[in-house]
Amino acid sequence: MVKESRADKDFQEEKFFYSDLYNYSSKLTEGEKEVLAELEEVLKNDLHPVLVKHWHDATFPLEEVQKILDLNLMDDPRLLEGREDGYISQLFRGFRSYTIAKTDPVLGTFYTQNGGLYHECVRLGGSEEQVAELMPGVRSFDNWGALCMTEPDHGSDVAGGMATTATRDGDTWTLNGHKKWVGGASIADMLAIFARDTEDGQVKMFYIPRETEGVETFVTPEKAFFRSMPNAEIIMKDVKVPESQRAQKVNSWKDVAKILRNTRSDVAWLLAGATAGAFEAALKYTREREQFGKPIASFQLIQEKLARMAMNAQATLAFAYRLAEQQEEGIYKEEASSMAKLHNGLRARETAALAREVAGGNGLLLKYDIPRFFADIEGMYTYEGTHEVNSLIIGRYYTGIGAFI
Numbered sequence: 561m562v563k564e565s566r567a568d569k570d571f572q573e574e575k576f577f578y579s580d581l582y583n584y585s586s587k588l589t590e591g592e593k594e595v596l597a598e599l600e601e602v603l604k605n606d607l608h609p610v611l612v613k614h615w616h617d618a619t620f621p622l623e624e625v626q627k628i629l630d631l632n633l634m635d636d637p638r639l640l641e642g643r644e645d646g647y648i649s650q651l652f653r654g655f656r657s658y659t660i661a662k663t664d665p666v667l668g669t670f671y672t673q674n675g676g677l678y679h680e681c682v683r684l685g686g687s688e689e690q691v692a693e694l695m696p697g698v699r700s701f702d703n704w705g706a707l708c709m710t711e712p713d714h715g716s717d718v719a720g721g722m723a724t725t726a727t728r729d730g731d732t733w734t735l736n737g738h739k740k741w742v743g744g745a746s747i748a749d750m751l752a753i754f755a756r757d758t759e760d761g762q763v764k765m766f767y768i769p770r771e772t773e774g775v776e777t778f779v780t781p782e783k784a785f786f787r788s789m790p791n792a793e794i795i796m797k798d799v800k801v802p803e804s805q806r807a808q809k810v811n812s813w814k815d816v817a818k819i820l821r822n823t824r825s826d827v828a829w830l831l832a833g834a835t836a837g838a839f840e841a842a843l844k845y846t847r848e849r850e851q852f853g854k855p856i857a858s859f860q861l862i863q864e865k866l867a868r869m870a871m872n873a874q875a876t877l878a879f880a881y882r883l884a885e886q887q888e889e890g891i892y893k894e895e896a897s898s899m900a901k902l903h904n905g906l907r908a909r910e911t912a913a914l915a916r917e918v919a920g921g922n923g924l925l926l927k928y929d930i931p932r933f934f935a936d937i938e939g940m941y942t943y944e945g946t947h948e949v950n951s952l953i954i955g956r957y958y959t960g961i962g963a964f965i
């Protein structure tokens with residue numbers, strides 16, 4: 561039996577997001593809310609019904625995802641009203657990731673791969689001409705891209721250890737190397753490849769069409785988590801790239817770090833969305849499931865766990881919200897992004913475990929949504945800097961001592 565709660569009434573009357581007790585989303589403009597409401601409808605009607613099958617079969621819902629892309633979430637005129645720089649607000653950008661990840665972490669990650677990660681590779685890494693050339697395709701998803709950093713032998717130590725090389729001869733570069741884990745690389749139009757310049761030893765970035773001679777991509781098989789995402793490997797053999805495709809503003813790891821602090825804040829939003837999704841799935845389940853003649857939501861021990869999940873959903877959103885507010889003011893701090901990613905990763909993981917706990921045996925069944933969040937949050941816990949690497953960034957900030965090695 562589902563009983564209406566005070567949260568249900570609040571939600572109908574004033575709040576935009578169910579888990580957002582503190583109502584951070586009240587800071588969105590009316591136009592932004594309208595677009596997010598349209599997104600929620602598409603997620604509910606077109607995407608949610610196919611998620612179990614795709615997760616189970618380890619396939620990506622490319623056809624249905626087109627319905628999200630058709631919403632024009634980077635270009636809708638309602639999002640650009642009053643935006644002098646022509647870019648959507650940081651808050652909308654965050655809530656867009658949050659909304660999609662609340663339905664599905666993989667879909668949120670997919671959208672953010674181009675809409676956040678590759679977007680920042682172009683916005684921050686490209687010259688004015690490169691931004692003018694590439695950004696329209698990013699915003700429309702007609703020429704979308706993926707950030708390609710990690711390698712089979714270099715994950716956490718990729719800054720110093722990157723083995724992919726770029727050698728310049730006149731105006732042509734030759735790239736050789738192997739990338740791993742890149743979300744959507746097998747279906748993306750463009751790859752933002754990071755490679756070490758053999759001359760000065762610095763990391764450079766290149767915008768390369770996936771269908772370039774010498775580039776081969778294949779999906780890493782047999783994943784236990786993140787099953788519906790085509791995480792792909794990229795093998796590059798003597799790939800010829802003109803200097804005009806080298807990101808002109810990326811000349812060292814310092815420039816790469818500027819991109820990463822932004823992409824990490826995207827992940828903080830995705831984790832906040834996944835936390836809210838896991839909580840809401842658990843709440844629904846506990847209000848419907850009866851034991852001892854009552855909904856299990858009426859038991860004190862269950863309510864304690866629901867309260868912790870709700871608190872985590874709110875706290876993860878608070879971290880992400882503050883980051884967006886600062887970024888809107890032009891304040892970007894690596895430590896702040898790392899702390900949000902660190903906190904939200906821990907709380908998301910705890911929430912998914914609690915959600916699974918309150919669902920008992922049914923918490924193992926995909927149709928209740930909970931195991932999808934449980935498994936996919938594990939992938940998010942690792943990407944864009946592990947718990948340990950983000951801890952080391954914060955540790956270095958406060959102690960002044962780098963402890964990576």
Ligand SMILES: Cc1cc2nc3c(=O)[nH]c(=O)nc-3n(C[C@H](O)[C@H](O)[C@H](O)COP(=O)(O)OP(=O)(O)OC[C@H]3O[C@@H](n4cnc5c(N)ncnc54)[C@H](O)[C@@H]3O)c2cc1C
Pocket residue numbers: 673706707708709710714715716717740741742743786791939940942943944945946947948949963964965
């Ligand atoms: C689902 C998913 C999606 C991804 N998407 C992308 C993508 O789109 N593009 C991309 O480039 N990459 C992507 N990645 C890669 C991701 O960023 C890496 O997995 C991550 O950086 C960790 O690298 P690794 O897996 O090689 O782990 P490793 O670096 O081998 O680390 C293994 C463990 O050792 C710990 N460790 C390592 N060094 C230290 C240290 N100095 N002190 C303490 N502990 C340490 C780590 O924290 C971790 O717990 C993705 C990964 C996943 C799982």
